[in-house]
Amino acid sequence: xxxxxxxxxxxxxxxxxxxxxxxxxxxxxxxxxxxxxxxxxxxxxxxxxxxxxxxxxxxxxxxxxxxxxxxxxxxxxxxxxxxxxxxxxxxxxxxxxxxxxxxxxxxxxxxxxxxxxxxxxxxxxxxxxxxxxxxxxxxxxxxxxxxxxxxxxxxxxxxxxxxxxxxxxxxxxxxxxxxxxxxxxxxxxxxxxxxxxxxxxxxxxxxxxxxxxxxxxxxxxxxxxxxxxxxxxxxxxxxxxxxxxxxxxxxxxxxxxxxxxxxxxxxxxxxxxxxxxxxxxxxxxxxxxxxxxxxxxxxxxxxxxxxxxxxxxxxxxxxxxxxxxxxxxxxxxxxxxxxxxxxxxxxxxxxxxxxxxxxxxxxxxxxx
Numbered sequence: 001x002x003x004x005x006x007x008x009x010x011x012x013x014x015x016x017x018x019x020x021x022x023x024x025x026x027x028x029x030x031x032x033x034x035x036x037x038x039x040x041x042x043x044x045x046x047x048x049x050x051x052x053x054x055x056x057x058x059x060x061x062x063x064x065x066x067x068x069x070x071x072x073x074x075x076x077x078x079x080x081x082x083x084x085x086x087x088x089x090x091x092x093x094x095x096x097x098x099x100x101x102x103x104x105x106x107x108x109x110x111x112x113x114x115x116x117x118x119x120x121x122x123x124x125x126x127x128x129x130x131x132x133x134x135x136x137x138x139x140x141x142x143x144x145x146x147x148x149x150x151x152x153x154x155x156x157x158x159x160x161x162x163x164x165x166x167x168x169x170x171x172x173x174x175x176x177x178x179x180x181x182x183x184x185x186x187x188x189x190x191x192x193x194x195x196x197x198x199x200x201x202x203x204x205x206x207x208x209x210x211x212x213x214x215x216x217x218x219x220x221x222x223x224x225x226x227x228x229x230x231x232x233x234x235x236x237x238x239x240x241x242x243x244x245x246x247x248x249x250x251x252x253x254x255x256x257x258x259x260x261x262x263x264x265x266x267x268x269x270x271x272x273x274x275x276x277x278x279x280x281x282x283x284x285x286x287x288x289x290x291x292x293x294x295x296x297x298x299x300x301x302x303x304x305x306x307x308x309x310x311x312x313x314x315x316x317x318x319x320x321x322x323x324x325x326x327x328x329x330x331x332x333x334x335x336x337x338x339x340x341x342x343x344x345x346x347x348x349x350x351x352x353x354x355x356x357x358x359x360x361x362x363x364x365x366x367x368x
Contacts, residue, residue, distance in 0.1 A: 033294060037302035043260075043288030046078060049085050058089040059225030060259070065089075067252040071282035183232040191237040214244035221247035222255045230258060233266045242269040250275070253282040260285055261292035268296055276300065 031039075045068050052061035065082040073079060178184045192211075199207055218227045218240075230243055246254050246269055257275075258265045268275065275281055276299065283303065284295030294302050 033298040033302045034304050037284075037287065037291065037294050040287040040290055040294075042286060043291070045072060046081060049082065053085060053089055053092070056092070057225055057229075058093045059223030060229060060255075061089050062086050063222060063226055063252045063255045067256045067282065067285070071253060071279070072286055178228065178231045183228070185232070185235050188234040188236060188239065195237055211240060214240045217244040218247045221251055226255050233258060233262055235263070235266065236270065239266055239270060242266070246275075250278050250281055253278050253285060256285045257281050257292055260289045261296065264293065264296055 045064050049061045049064040049068075052058075052064065062085075065086045068082045069079055073082075195207055196204055215227060218230060222230070226247075230247075234240060234243070243258075243266070246258075246265075250257065265275075275296075280300055280303070281295065284291045287294075291302075
């Protein structure tokens, strides 16, 4: 039997092509991050974009639609729907009657429950009227024993006292609006206000100019609405600069990841951790909040199959199996077996013959 084995040459067993095997129900092996990630459902961005459109969050809706067209769905019908939503967002946002009414309300009240109202409130702060209005309101609240928003009062005072380039007052103004809407963490407001109050006039100019530049960078990448949304994820004054770099590098993929990951994203940026390639971040965002959390924890490992599965899929390809067979057979016959002297084969065959007889005798005795 073994002599025939060597005469015929060694033929390794053929491996059949396989797909990624599911984890058996009774398996004790823990699923890998990649297996968990692959099992996550795709996030429903279409419904989310439609909801944002109804809520008049046009920049956020457009960002989701652009993200899906660039990185997401391959379904032609869904892509068409996302493109239509972008057009609808543009049409609604440019509605003059809607914008004029809300801008006027923002100018008069300083309140900002929508982006047009926010624009009106911010525009009013380019003039003394806006800051005087806010100081008057907060002063009245203090005089009547009501709670005073100290951050708004400080920022309004800074708006009057700051002598910087035209437009720099936009930064404290925008933060006042965000504070009223409860979109900014108190810790962020405190660090910003503290920096301004301790700074000299020249330093205030540099601080306001830097914040304005960072805000403009984010707005150019994500729109004013995207920037306004990002404010609620700031915790420290330095976070604005981190977000500016992040928005420039990752674009719409970064906006969606921030929307899904929230404070986890800003925490990673604050720690100075690199988030990798834009395509990887986009792929993780496609799985929704859990996808982002897994990416922040495991990195690109969530895109890699288990090493055994990956090896099996690679080796089991038919052309590679045939190549391995031919290579192994040639090495055995040409490199090793050919070097054995002819006389040695007699001894080798005798040894295997004795082993064969011993095996047959043992099998015969135990079968009785």
